[in-house]
Amino acid sequence: MKIRHTIAFCGLMVSVMSGVTAHADSSEVAVKNAWSRASIGTARPGVAYMKIVNGGDEPVILTGVRSGIATMSHVHMTSTNAEGVSSMAPAHDIKIQPGKAFVLEPGGFHVMLMGLNTAMREGESHELTLLFSDGDPVMVEVPILGIAARGPKD
């Protein structure tokens, strides 16, 4: 009994200490396969997809995104209920565990770009800034593919 308590206490101390000493670091974050669809003009919302990999030893928390071409940008999730009705909802504070990836892809999570101040033209690219609760923002250059594109070019 006593031993078990001691072990539990040690475990607690380790987790507390690691929380204090180690620092979640967005410099260990890598972004892969970023892409957007071209837009028709600026009235309709744009979209961006990517894979955000946490290569560090600590979880990182994605708190938001900023776009150079949209007045508002949010991470949204598309979901479909049992009746087949699809809807979108904002996703807040996404925790990415060490060694894991957060994937934004058609039909799931995506960055929604609202209030475009310029049309998104195929062949061009736009800049997104990923904001994390700890560490510096991460800049992503997002290539713009065709409006009917189905995924990133490898």
Next chain:
Amino acid sequence: MRKRFLGYGVAVLGAVTVTLFVGWWRVDGPGATRPEPLLPSALTAMEFGLIDHDGDAVGPDALIGRPSMVFFGFTYCPDICPTTLSDISGWLDALGEDAKDLDTIFITVDPERDTVEAMAEYVGHFDPSIRGWTGSLDEIMRAAEGFRVKFVKVATEGGDYTMNHTASVFLYDASGSFAGTIDYHEPEEFAVPKLRRLMANAAAEAA
């Protein structure tokens, strides 16, 4: 005297137990009648009048005579609709030459923004055989009712709105009977054989 009361007690308890059991059997148990999910109606049972992206009047009868696939969406939709449209364009590519024997219809649930011009501009970016239909909200609602499609307008930040809607693709045979669905974002290796089967059945019927 006491014995008689006991007898009544057992009888009452027994009656209650039986009632509860019968209730459970009918409501939650094996005897329950589950409401059948409503299937989309046959095209021949539908009545609505819309306008295609070339400005021509269209209705369910426009789809009788050839197999078709029909889905609902809106052009201000950033994720689901372009994904469905590109998936469909991919399926049509995979069908090759046979794709010309299939009608593909995209009906908007957002006629307020999706005018004939907006639909024409939008569908023009996908497979050229995809037709875009719009019209008055009343007629869109009649069409949605026929296909058992649900849609609802949802306000977003900044005074804008988006639409929640049924995202399945409905398959119809040449006679206008409902022939199945392809679920939203269903992989091509399932979707294309469904379309091939639909078209093979149509060809067999015509022969």
